Amino acid sequence: MKPLEVLQQNLHKRVLVEMKGGRSYRGVLDAYDQHLNLVLSTAEEVLGGQVTPHPGVTLVRGDSIVYISP
Amino acid sequence: MKPLEVLQQNLHKRVLVEMKGGRSYRGVLDAYDQHLNLVLSTAEEVLGGQVTPHPGVTLVRGDSIVYISP
Amino acid sequence: MKPLEVLQQNLHKRVLVEMKGGRSYRGVLDAYDQHLNLVLSTAEEVLGGQVTPHPGVTLVRGDSIVYISP
Amino acid sequence: MKPLEVLQQNLHKRVLVEMKGGRSYRGVLDAYDQHLNLVLSTAEEVLGGQVTPHPGVTLVRGDSIVYISP
Amino acid sequence: MKPLEVLQQNLHKRVLVEMKGGRSYRGVLDAYDQHLNLVLSTAEEVLGGQVTPHPGVTLVRGDSIVYISP
Amino acid sequence: MKPLEVLQQNLHKRVLVEMKGGRSYRGVLDAYDQHLNLVLSTAEEVLGGQVTPHPGVTLVRGDSIVYISP
Amino acid sequence: MKPLEVLQQNLHKRVLVEMKGGRSYRGVLDAYDQHLNLVLSTAEEVLGGQVTPHPGVTLVRGDSIVYISP
Secondary structure (H helix, E strand, C coil): CCCCHHHHHCCCCEEEEEECCCCEEEEEEEEECCCCCEEEEEEEEEECCEEEEEEEEEEECHHHEEEEEC | CCCCHHHHHCCCCEEEEEECCCCEEEEEEEEECCCCCEEEEEEEEEECCEEEEEEEEEEECHHHEEEEEC | CCCHHHHHHCCCCEEEEEECCCCEEEEEEEEECCCCCEEEEEEEEEECCEEEEEEEEEEECHHHEEEEEC | CCCHHHHHHCCCCEEEEEECCCCEEEEEEEEECCCCCEEEEEEEEEECCEEEEEEEEEEECHHHEEEEEC | CCCCHHHHHCCCCEEEEEECCCCEEEEEEEEECCCCCEEEEEEEEEECCEEEEEEEEEEECHHHEEEEEC | CCCCHHHHHCCCCEEEEEECCCCEEEEEEEEECCCCCEEEEEEEEEECCEEEEEEEEEEECHHHEEEEEC | CCCCHHHHHCCCCEEEEEECCCCEEEEEEEEECCCCCEEEEEEEEEECCEEEEEEEEEEECHHHEEEEEC
16 A cells, blocks of 8 residues: 555545645645645634634645645 | 636636735636646735736746635 | 665554654554655554654655654 | 746746735746746845845745745 | 765765764674665664664664775 | 856856855855756855955855855 | 755755754755755854764754754
8 A cells, every 4th residue: 555545545535734934724635646736625724722613625735744644 | 627627617707816925816817727826817916905906918937826715 | 776666565563653843643653655755554643752652544745754663 | 737837837927925924025026936036136025014126036935835826 | 986885885884874864873793785685693883872782683774874894 | 048048147256146044155166967966166154254365265065055145 | 046056055064054943953955855954064063052972974964954144
């Protein structure tokens, strides 16, 4: 198994994405590429204990990601 | 679907671009490339609660971007 | 021997992963690639003395890793 | 349209270049390449509210640029 | 001579590895690659005056390394 | 014109090189390459208001450069 | 002349290597490659006014280097 297969297995499922700098997202994984660029839908952003809903989709740049957890 | 298709679908629509370092932009997406370099028109920059209008177009370098949200 | 063979030898075994910024993980190594992207299962995250269990799998981005220790 | 076409359209026109770290330049765009390396002429640098004229040309390294605005 | 030949000459010998951020390791060099990813065995980590033994092997990611000294 | 032609035009002339982190150099440009690695001769380094002469030549690594100004 | 020729001309001669983060080395240049990875012998490290001798050789990773001065 290669690491990106975890993303393939979790397409259209809810994932947690932890970013550099303390930001995190929880949303449905709609797309990914080999740079770990992700598209999340109906995501919530958490930063400093504050939750911000992201209606629609969010394109997250891979190089700011620390980990992705289904 | 690949992540950059989200940009294709949102060409000529208003997007929110969150940058590293706390800066963000809201503007019409006029162009993008595979590095996530973006062209925004009639953008507003938000930094530390202060809103600065960017008349005309703004070319935003992709490697400073954290996420893009339509 | 090449460094990544250490990962091959430790597939399905418990490893410690130390990250930039003081975060670390201890979990079972389920997958890796040449960028040192890792998949850990039943991992625990340690950050500032606080332990957080990660049920299921965690995809850790290689470029935030400092070292991996079986 | 690709993002760098904005630079082509603004050759020999005055642009604003915002850099990482709070520095910015305003000058005439004389040249650019695909790394966003730029040549500005008769530029002014702004850093911490202080304006410093750059007579002649200035070669600005692309990887320190946040955005370019005509 | 090319720099990496120093690593070849010191295979299976004790080396000191100084990392970005003040961490260092002293251990036996078991493997290396062209990215300066290293495998150390029976290593000791030094961070802020505190010594932590790393039993077994440690895979150190090359891009966090400042220097390696036999 | 491409940006690096500015360097070609200024070979063997005095240039100012501003670095990340507040350091700058003023010296004669003896050589350059596509990474913006530079060789300066009879350079002066300025850091925190203190000027240090660099007799002979100085090879400056391109990725620490912010801008070069003839 | 290309910048790396300065290194070729100074092989087996004493050079000063200034690193990101305030560290510097003075030692005999025994080897280099195109990434500016260097091997120094009989080097002295200077950090915060403190001089530490490095007996034997030191392999310095190129991407932490700011400048090299013969």
